[in-house]
Amino acid sequence: MTAVETGTIEGAGPEQLVRVPLGSRSYDILIGPGLIARAGGEITARLKGRRAAVITDANVGPLYLEALTDSLQTDGIESVSLTLPAGEKTKNFENLIAVVDLALTARLERNDMIIALGGGVIGDLAGFAAGIVKRGIRFVQIPTSLLAQVDSSVGGKTGINTRHGKNLVGVFHQPDLVLADADALGTLSEREFRAGYAEVAKYGLIDKPDFFAWLEKNRADVFAGGPARIEAIAASCRAKAAVVAADERENGARALLNLGHTFGHALEAAVQYDSARLVHGEGVAIGMVLAHEFSTRLNLASRDDADRVRKHLKEAGLPVSIGEIPGDLPPAEGLMEAIAQDKKVKSGKLTFILTRGVGQSFVADDVPSSEVLSFLREKYPQ
Amino acid sequence: MTAVETGTIEGAGPEQLVRVPLGSRSYDILIGPGLIARAGGEITARLKGRRAAVITDANVGPLYLEALTDSLQTDGIESVSLTLPAGEKTKNFENLIAVVDLALTARLERNDMIIALGGGVIGDLAGFAAGIVKRGIRFVQIPTSLLAQVDSSVGGKTGINTRHGKNLVGVFHQPDLVLADADALGTLSEREFRAGYAEVAKYGLIDKPDFFAWLEKNRADVFAGGPARIEAIAASCRAKAAVVAADERENGARALLNLGHTFGHALEAAVQYDSARLVHGEGVAIGMVLAHEFSTRLNLASRDDADRVRKHLKEAGLPVSIGEIPGDLPPAEGLMEAIAQDKKVKSGKLTFILTRGVGQSFVADDVPSSEVLSFLREKYPQ
Numbered sequence: 071m072t073a074v075e076t077g078t079i080e081g082a083g084p085e086q087l088v089r090v091p092l093g094s095r096s097y098d099i100l101i102g103p104g105l106i107a108r109a110g111g112e113i114t115a116r117l118k119g120r121r122a123a124v125i126t127d128a129n130v131g132p133l134y135l136e137a138l139t140d141s142l143q144t145d146g147i148e149s150v151s152l153t154l155p156a157g158e159k160t161k162n163f164e165n166l167i168a169v170v171d172l173a174l175t176a177r178l179e180r181n182d183m184i185i186a187l188g189g190g191v192i193g194d195l196a197g198f199a200a201g202i203v204k205r206g207i208r209f210v211q212i213p214t215s216l217l218a219q220v221d222s223s224v225g226g227k228t229g230i231n232t233r234h235g236k237n238l239v240g241v242f243h244q245p246d247l248v249l250a251d252a253d254a255l256g257t258l259s260e261r262e263f264r265a266g267y268a269e270v271a272k273y274g275l276i277d278k279p280d281f282f283a284w285l286e287k288n289r290a291d292v293f294a295g296g297p298a299r300i301e302a303i304a305a306s307c308r309a310k311a312a313v314v315a316a317d318e319r320e321n322g323a324r325a326l327l328n329l330g331h332t333f334g335h336a337l338e339a340a341v342q343y344d345s346a347r348l349v350h351g352e353g354v355a356i357g358m359v360l361a362h363e364f365s366t367r368l369n370l371a372s373r374d375d376a377d378r379v380r381k382h383l384k385e386a387g388l389p390v391s392i393g394e395i396p397g398d399l400p401p402a403e404g405l406m407e408a409i410a411q412d413k414k415v416k417s418g419k420l421t422f423i424l425t426r427g428v429g430q431s432f433v434a435d436d437v438p439s440s441e442v443l444s445f446l447r448e449k450y451p452q
Numbered sequence: 453m454t455a456v457e458t459g460t461i462e463g464a465g466p467e468q469l470v471r472v473p474l475g476s477r478s479y480d481i482l483i484g485p486g487l488i489a490r491a492g493g494e495i496t497a498r499l500k501g502r503r504a505a506v507i508t509d510a511n512v513g514p515l516y517l518e519a520l521t522d523s524l525q526t527d528g529i530e531s532v533s534l535t536l537p538a539g540e541k542t543k544n545f546e547n548l549i550a551v552v553d554l555a556l557t558a559r560l561e562r563n564d565m566i567i568a569l570g571g572g573v574i575g576d577l578a579g580f581a582a583g584i585v586k587r588g589i590r591f592v593q594i595p596t597s598l599l600a601q602v603d604s605s606v607g608g609k610t611g612i613n614t615r616h617g618k619n620l621v622g623v624f625h626q627p628d629l630v631l632a633d634a635d636a637l638g639t640l641s642e643r644e645f646r647a648g649y650a651e652v653a654k655y656g657l658i659d660k661p662d663f664f665a666w667l668e669k670n671r672a673d674v675f676a677g678g679p680a681r682i683e684a685i686a687a688s689c690r691a692k693a694a695v696v697a698a699d700e701r702e703n704g705a706r707a708l709l710n711l712g713h714t715f716g717h718a719l720e721a722a723v724q725y726d727s728a729r730l731v732h733g734e735g736v737a738i739g740m741v742l743a744h745e746f747s748t749r750l751n752l753a754s755r756d757d758a759d760r761v762r763k764h765l766k767e768a769g770l771p772v773s774i775g776e777i778p779g780d781l782p783p784a785e786g787l788m789e790a791i792a793q794d795k796k797v798k799s800g801k802l803t804f805i806l807t808r809g810v811g812q813s814f815v816a817d818d819v820p821s822s823e824v825l826s827f828l829r830e831k832y833p834q
Contacts, residue, residue: 232552
């Protein structure tokens, strides 16, 4: 099973290295404990720049910013920093301009870097800034949430939100290095960790049935921390890296990464992105169950497969049905409207990631919306 | 002589086509009369999208916007438009956000397009917006100034200005089609045309000595309009396309396009970008003469070459010495400061484009600043 075969690095304890192969834009992802405290050394070993602008948020900054800047200083990297409010609303033009201004005031040159210290919000915003300052400077991701470590910090998608929707403005800008410090996950809430786990399970469901089976056996160890957790993160990064390398700019196969996301995004929109009711990973968990059930309804997958997915995510503590979302939801027609507005819609046709079973997902780009609507009506809480 | 060999297209009158070879991002530049009035047909022949946001300015819009949108409509392209104030100050974050908002309100998808109708300012701003809406949508350039036709609309550099300087924020985003309508140049002032001509001559000076000799013979015809003008534009686009194809992201050879620009930018900064005193092309003309004279001083080029460059640009009506700039200038030390701040400076070393003679330019990346300063002191008006 390739997802678990890669060994640990000799003498480095449980640390793992994943190389993302993108030609001249290839980069390393390091996964292991204690990486924030020795970030300076890992950076200077790989990058030429000796100036950095560190972007973080009000939750993460107080925990790790000092350790990071101390390490940078020790290894001769001069840094400035900016701590932004935590939360999705931070991904706006105003904060983008603030980050750009910080980088230009610090006179960063093309080899210098912006460092994102935080979750997906900080990574998306700081990466966008790194992509446009001087038409692209270096970018280092230090993701501190499980979701960011296994998903948003790998692949080069950056962006902000506007009144028209989420992530509608941004660039593709690959990081030059990702340092996924496993210790940082110790301060996540149980709910945040579970939400990130939905994306871990997703890689198994897309095209790695052995990895999904491994997760079914090792879920408790992954949640407990230690080598199994690092293995799960590394396997997820390898899976995402392979998809990204095959389709850097999302023209084809990369769409598979959206398994569960079309339904998931619509549910997030339906609760108006109120994270008290539903966070992204929870929407993806429900969405993946729905995608498998919808595939069963279309006679593509077996009922057993859909049941297996539902069971595993439920055991992980994730919601697996629309009815579990607290509070009122718009009617099924309202969800359809949100799905139609999703940016993955091309010329009015509905594109869905469907599946023939666990680890056998595929892109279907001509799904009749009437089928989706009647399926949703069935799945709605009565 | 390759620069003039390419024939005209059969049956299309004096129209010329230049292909920019950039793999999957390759695109056509059409140069000829009447292109705005048949833009719709040229676009639908090449691009799939049928929705467009047209960005123009208050000088160009009243002249050509209606003809353009009529043509788009005739060929089934739905469009919205935005007319911004004319001038360099338009290249700011506020207008970038306005263009992005227009594109998102019009629900442009990745195959739809932003069309820039105007000079370099509109092209740089609209191209930046096209590069970040949905992480990159299609972009069509309809440059209406000579400078934009031969320089800024080819090569994919986009950007805006900030309080830290010009073009310090932007992306590389290649156009999908460039329509250089020769008729649009008829409404340019003589001064604007001359300024664009400095960039035409630059291509000869970089590495096309035959083209420079051709310009020396045909300058009057190029200024008069007709086939010689179209040939000069096409030769310039071919020259720039070749450089861009060799070095899309400006890591090496593309720096040659900055011949005359290090001195030129410093002079523009010295007059605080007051276009009544100095426009970009005039700064480049003076800068190219200085680059040749500086190369002579370093015993790289002959005095005859420098004289020949000065004579040709002077005959074209361009300024060729610092003393011709009206009003007071900062001392030579002030120019040096502006040069050191230029974004092409790497790790404190001065990078200059020097020359061994007409058409023999090269990148020198370790020029002692003391040499530059004493040269500038000599060249300063006493």
